[in-house]
Amino acid sequence: MMKEKRIYYGWYIVIFASIIVLLSMGMRMGIGPFIHPIMEDLKLSRTEISLIVSVGMIFYGVGMPLAGILLKAFNTRIVLLIGLTTVCLSIVWTVYAKGMVSFLLSYGVLLSIGLAFLSSITLSPIVSKWFVRQRGKALFYLTTGGMAGLAVMTPVETWLIDLVGWQNTLLVFGGVFICIVLPSALFIMHEDVPEEADGPGAVVGKERPAAPADLTxxxxxxxxxxxxxxxxxxxxxxxxxxxxxxxxxxxxxxxxxxxxxxxxxxxxxxxxxxxxxxxxxxxxxxxxxxxxxxxxxxxxxxxxxxxxxxxxxxxxxxxxxxxxxxxxxxxxxxxxxxxxxxxxxxxxxxxxxxxxxxxxxxxxxxxxxxxxxxxxxxxxxxxxxxxxxxxxxxxxxxxxxxxxxxxxxxxxxxxxxxxxxxx
Missing domain, CATH: 1.20.1250.20 (MFS general substrate transporter like domains)
Incomplete structure (x- = not known):
């Protein structure tokens, strides 16, 4: 009787990592549908909302090396949980924000840092650990999650904002983040890679020389x-x-x-x-x-x-x-x-x-x-x-x-x- 061929566990990591990147990229880059309702509710000018978006872009970038430092000190699971907590707290703060300064700090700064912790910067290393000969393919699939986020999240956000308003839309996505990121961090993102990376029988790609172990x-x-x-x-x-x-x-x-x-x-x-x-x-x-x-x-x-x-x-x-x-x-x-x-x-x-x-x-x-x-x-x-x-x-x-x-x-x-x- 033939032995059943199991799917290599690394592909489960790629799937869940891609979904997380879809959510985080879609939330960060899909701000367009939120612009007009936020401007109307918070009485912000276009210049003010543009400034907040620009600040968010910078802090999204600042959060990425911070995520890298935390990854080096801890592991993927910890960084994802920190990111999830930061995103949820920032969403609650954003929903109750009054005025430009409060909205700038909650949406522009805190949410951007939290989403950076849930980005491909956090998830690329664990995907790269599980794949050597197929590393390029696995990382491309992770990138596909980001592209899908841009394509999918914008119309979904537009529909939800029309249906329940921008504050409730943020709360809905906060709940979605909890349902996806929490179980992924606790049960999916394992760091202990088997000796035979890429899975048994993987023949795609080539072996590549390892970097020096003492490199900083x-x-x-x-x-x-x-x-x-x-x-x-x-x-x-x-x-x-x-x-x-x-x-x-x-x-x-x-x-x-x-x-x-x-x-x-x-x-x-x-x-x-x-x-x-x-x-x-x-x-x-x-x-x-x-x-x-x-x-x-x-x-x-x-x-x-x-x-x-x-x-x-x-x-x-x-x-x-x-x-x-x-x-x-x-x-x-x-x-x-x-x-x-x-x-x-x-x-x-x-x-x-x-x-x-x-x-x-x-x-x-x-x-x-x-x-x-x-x-x-x-x-x-x-x-x-x-x-x-x-x-x-x-x-x-x-x-x-x-x-x-x-x-x-x-x-x-x-x-x-x-x-x-x-x-």
Whole structure:
């Protein structure tokens, strides 16, 4: 009698981690439906609510290296529980907030930090521990949760706000977070990985050299390779948030109908879900830097295509092609960090890279999109800047070492006998 083949436990971790990322990304990035009702109830101006959103973006980034530090000190379960507690407390505070300062602290600061603790920064290390030869695929599936969050949460939030109001909508999502995150943290997120990572019989992907056991995060920060990855994430954050904040207004200014402009931008997110599933099948079969290079090239050309589109078919074609590679940069950057520097340091290195690179780029991109149009009367400058940054990021990616061995002399410390040199 044939022995029943069991599903590798790591895939359960990927499923629940993806759902958590769907919720956290959808809540953080899907603020659009909340804007008008919050402005009306709290008597906030558009400038004030924009300031709160910007502050939230920064503290979302600040929370990521904090999550990485806590991961290094404790474990995934503890960080998830801290994040869940912070999110629930901030939601209750937000519901009863009166005035700008109270809302800024509760929604802009505390909720953003809590959601950062429930983001892919916390969950990527445990996924990377459970997968070695299929690490790229697993991380792409985790990214798919983020893309699905952007696509799913916005219409759900809009429907719930119309039905029960924005305060009760937040409370509903607080309950959903409890129902998903609490059992995931207590019963699913196990750190004790079996010796045969990826599961018995896994043949996809290749074995990769392990990072030195004595490497520190300070050592990693002194390598050019790390800052190439950070630059790529800067280009990613710049472009993604420029498109999210100013994509529809730009297309409308270029004489597209409002619905056409919305569909054009929305198509990128929808295609990105399927694009990430497709790229996941390639992530472990080819050198990761080549996939990251391809993602940035397609994205860079896509920004030029969007700003110069003149007909509906051109817009939808550019959106479709761009969406195929829209979600790959974060997954591949995370996988490369794990490969080169080790899973042990992935939480803090990924958190710092996301904050310094992605979130700083996001803030600058969002600002430049509005400021550039007001000063120069055109969107070409900001969208061309996004395209150029993505193409430069593609060059930085293709020059990444495929295998990285560390010499102590790289970090100004006497080299140990037998240690190897960076390639």
């Amino acid at each position: 995060w300070k050592d990693a920060l002194k390598t050019i390779t790390y800052w190439k990855i950070v630059f790529g994430l800067f280009a990613c954050g710049f472009g993604m948030n420029l498109l999210g904040s100013h994509g529809v207004p730009m297309l409308m200014d270029h004489h597209f109908a409002p619905m056409t402009a919305s569909l054009g931008v929305g198509l990128i997110g929808i295609v990105a879900i399927f694009g990430s599933l497709f790229l996941a099948q390639l992530a472990d079969r080819f050198p990761r830097k080549y996939i990251l290079f391809l993602v940035y090239v397609v994205r860079g050309l896509g920004f030029f295509g969007l700003v110069y589109s003149a007909a509906n078919w051109q817009l939808f074609l550019v959106s479709f092609i761009g969406g195929l590679a829209w979600s790959g940069s974060v997954a591949m950057s995370t996988a490369i960090l794990g490969d080169l520097y080790g899973v042990r340091l992935l939480g803090i290195l990924n958190g710092l890279a996301y904050f310094i690179g992605h979130q700083v780029g996001a803030a600058i991109g969002s600002f430049l999109g509005g400021w550039g149009y007001e000063v120069f009367g055109t969107h070409i400058i900001s969208f061309s800047a996004a395209g150029i940054l993505a193409l430069l990021a593609s060059f930085a990616s293709i020059t990444l070492p495929q295998n990285l061995s560390f010499s102590k002399q790289v970090f100004g410390v006497k080299q140990r006998e037998g240690s190897s040199v960076s390639k």
